[in-house]
Amino acid sequence: MGKSSKDKRDAYYRLAKEEGWRARSAYKLLQLDEEFNLFENVTRVVDLCAAPGSWSQVLSRVLIKGEKFGRAGWNEKQKDMRSYVLGLEKEKPVQMDAAEEFEKNKPREGVRIVSIDLQPMSPLEGVTMLRADITHPSTIPLLLKALDPDTFDPNATSAPHPVDLVISDGAPDVTGLHDLDIYVQSQLLWAALNLALCVLKPGGKFVAKIFRGKDVDLLFAQLKIVFERVKVAKPRSSRASSIEAFVVCEGFCPPPGFKATLDTPLGAGSQLPTPENPPAKTEMSRKVRGDGAIEIDLGDEEEGDEGDVEEAGLRWIAPFLACGDLSAYDSDATYHLPKDRISLDPVQPPTAPPYKRALEMRKLAGGAYGKTKGQE
């Protein structure tokens, strides 16, 4: 697809190019932050599955450069840019320099950002980048070393200086086989959680991509064991047609005596030890909203009598939150753009696909590629 047709379909893709983000995903993190104030008092962060690095860009700009993207600052100042991107305004707003654009804030002290991905990433100021598989056991010591390069102890399984926030935007290359995709996604979530359990400080936050598909309620129930508050949030920049969402877990509270280990990594089918006093069940409740609408929560369900043996697991439905301002762009809408719009190049060219060589071979072979010699 040409970049201008993608431009038309996707307001966030256009905006990312205008604002210099490596990927449109940046807005997902910004919108999550808008709702949850994720970076408050945060200095040490781990960004998992980070390539091409737009989340790391956000971290670097917020923590190192001290820029502010909060609710207050951002929306107002971005209004002009928005109407330009939405095609309402023909003139591109004059680019203000960074000092004017964002409320200057003092860079934070003792910032440490470590980003990990299978793919290599272009460097970013102040960010330590690792190329590794987050599901691989060797990644834990790698991460611990990157967090505390000076005091690293190869035998440690937890960080001497734990981190405040672990974020993971990990997604497999979807195969189209639903059960497999959901399984791999949940494996990535477990791997991210396993790393988080090693490095997160009590009270810390964990944000991870999750597929709201089959058995997602089993995952919610497990997360609820190690965090005080678990919500599932969907930024408006995430398409309505996609099953992707983010779990935002706050108040890390490892069960007493629990230690994450390398030898028994968590994975799909894992169960965290159930704490002595299990989280209270949500009771049925009724609330009349300001606009008069009646909101009913029928409460947690009794475990079903479906009698499925494989079902030996707790299910829990996390409360849902849509984040990002309603007046923000709608990733599903079609916008009318002026005809003479110039399409910008992406900030980062996409990484070469694994089948690059196959494409080259195909070009070489011409029409004969992939064909058995005909019956003639």
Added chain:
Amino acid sequence: MSELTSSSRSILYSAHLLWETHDKILVAAGTAFGEIVLWSWIRQPHCRSFSRVHSVFLGHEGSIFGVRISSNVALKSRKKPQRLLSSCSDDRTIRVWDISSITDNDRAAPTLDETHDANRKQHTGFSNALVDTTSTSSDCLAIGWGHLSRVWSVDFLDPTYSPEGVFLLSSGEDATSRMWEIIPRDETLRTAAAAPAFSLKLIDTAAYNNGKNIWSSTISKFFLNHQRLISGAADGKIIVCSPYFLPQSNNRIMKPSIQEYSVQDIESMALDFADGATTLQTNPTDNPAFKSEFFRSYTFLDSKSFLLTTNSGKIYLETIGLDPQCFQNNTITESVLVDQMDDLKGYSVCTAEASIGIAFVAGSRGSIYVYQKATSVLSKLYSIRSKVGSMFVAKTFTETGAASLVLLITLMRGREARLLYIDLDQSEPTVSAEMDIVLSELLTGLAVTSIAYVPTTWEGGYILAGFRRGSIATYKILRGDTDSKDERKRKAYAISTIERVHGKETVTAIQWVPSRFFSMNGYIISVGRDGYSAVHYLDLSTNCTTLVHNLSLPVGPSIEGLYFHKNQIVVYGFSSTKFILYNSTSEEEVMSVETGGAHRTWAFEYFSSHEGGGTVVWTRASTMRILSQVGPNHHVIRPGGHGREIKAMAVSTTKVNEQSRHLIATGAEDTDIKVFEYVGGDVVYRRTLRKHTTGIQHLQWSDSGQYLFSSGGCEEFYIWRVRQLPSPLGIGVVCESIFTPESEHSDLRIMSFDVRKRQNVEFGFIFTMAFSDSHVGIYSYDATATVKWQTLAIGNYFTSCLTQSVFLSSSTILTAGTDGHSAIWSLPSDLDRPHASAPLLASTLTWKYPVRIHQNSSKTLASHPLDQETVLIVSGGDDSSLALLLASTSSSESAYAHPPTIIVRAHASAITACAILLFRSRVFILTSGNDQWIRLWEIIVHNTSTLGEGQDLLEIKRVKRMKTNVADVSSMAILEQGDKRTKVVICGVGMEVVRIAWD
């Protein structure tokens, strides 16, 4: 049972275990980042068992999706049997690795895991040529390129069944299964020293599944020594076929290559045959005038013999050696020179009625010869005073039940065509009557390209003629008239013409299906070079024709013929470089022959036997080529559906002769719409409607079931007329009208729409459509008006995408969108006004009463009137909540009868499908979503007067839940509503019918 663990614990996409000896298991595993780890587990007597890693193979440039360890195989040029490992990947390659040395020598083999895996030095990310220096490993024995996308699986074929080589089977995302042979690499081509020593040669490709992704394939050996390939894909279809190279009955059979015969070959075969018998006196072919001897035409006399004519005027009879044991045949076993005619020199055409073995040959001077297979006699039949353009034959019967023929002869640029009645009950065929058919340059053009004969009495009937310009004309023929002295009476003029049956393209074949024998009405089935198959209903007594079916075929576009086989319609023609025989009823390919494209000189004859198949003969590069195939190239074990996920579905239930008839229409991401019928507890495939170019967004039936409406992206909105036709025609579908896009670039998606029948018009509808740029439109369609479409009103919401729009009454609609709000719009009062030729300006709609029903998108919405004044609206959101609205329609202005009631945490995921169900005067709601639960809720609408303090008008209860196997549920609908149980159809990735039992 005890757990064996690997020391490498990263995520794996693939693994294979081989129990090598009683105490040893070999394990191969592929990682997400392109490594293949080979390790083993060994149990030692009196000792703890242990495992160790032998080798890590690098080279693949993407995740490993499949690995397989071979049994010991014999590679050419290697002395000892080898143990091999095969792998396939995201990088679209198949690779083979030599692991013999590792498994040969256990003790000496190096162990890689002396240090703990957690301390590995090599990074665990993707290798990248820009960053890494070394990435290939020399253990790679061979690389296979050929798949067009990701390769999901690879396997070795059992060497005991394929003794003459080492073969692999792979299948992948490109919906193909491919067969490979490991062959030594051509040393001269080895450039780099590190290049693999062998190569993987692609030897056969099977592509009989639709859409994408063969998830599973295997070679079965259970068919009496005949190995078969079985594959299943995302379309849900399971097929079986016999790749040619697999040994059948322990003999490896070579793939039959198409045989080529030059004119000289045919000539010398005929001479050999004539040897001993009296040789016909023929002019030598070295006659200077016919230096360029070549094949002129072919026509089949029956399923195993055909006549051919050459440029020098020779007629040969060729017999094909058909071995019923053999899947494909290609040899001519007998060639006989029938005759040589002066007036066939330089030009000849021929045609035949293969069912009775009679052929006609004509030349440039107008002589028509007839050849009878039964008597082997060629005789002159008739003479016409001009060069014959083409001939068409049709079979009919005489009063005595004997077969007779009609032959239509067109002349080069002739304005009249000669029609002959040919009696066959004499000792030789004779012309019993003749007349002229007058062609109209203006109406149809002069080039007749196909005919069908419609007998209506013993004395005569009608000729249906198809033309190059795309039309079909009807001519009335009376045998009595043909003897008339009156010149004018001996001429037949077109009594009616159906224009543009195949657009402006050639009508290549016509079949007549009468309602009864000698009936004056029936159906014309035709195919053409536009790639369509069309059916017209024709009433000869009134001369009325109605187009009742017109759909494009997935093969072609050069469709050249059609016939019936086992009550199914089979078509054939050319698709790019291939000749294709295709069952259009079951939508399965029967035969596919690489002919190098469409040709001028060719002929095809089908086998009427149970298995089907046929023979195709064609000229390419001046040689005659031939291929005969018995039976289809694959069999369907389980029929399938869409190649991708279903995005929309609608059910129509109508009563036909007191019987309920359920049609399910599904629209998918693959842009197809399919119609299924629910009969006897089975969902049976009926039709595929191919016209949309984008994924389907919404589908709806008219109440009568006569119309289906569909919408998609690019402002595609189609009106389909659907009819039940008699067997073998099945369901007739015609795209009756196309909505004309209104926006400048017509790039909007029509997310949803709703339909109301127009008052006082039989085939008229009013639509409300929701567009992705936040506007709604109200349109009127009248099939009988001169101006079919009128835009009644347009309204703008905001900038967010609208996802729903439904009629609440004749004067109001409700919309909902990605911003989580619903709104009500009142409509102008004169929606049902007749279409004017000068349309009135569309009125502007405005919205009122916005209500926040979700935090973000409404993904599914259903509405149902509860009584005269209230409509229940149910919306399922991406926010996993269920919203209930009670709209009152009592006044002309709609408003809500109750504040919205929202049930949060109704599902663990987005709610993507819902249906309202009234049962024993209670109201139930069914919902489903990506969490693959189906939930049943009951809604109790309390009486306002008896409402207690703090009690809501609407009460909702969970009734029950059950699981569905359908992922990404997009839609559901009530199929059958019984006293004891309700059947519900659920669509998404696949389709499922679930039963709710009421107690």
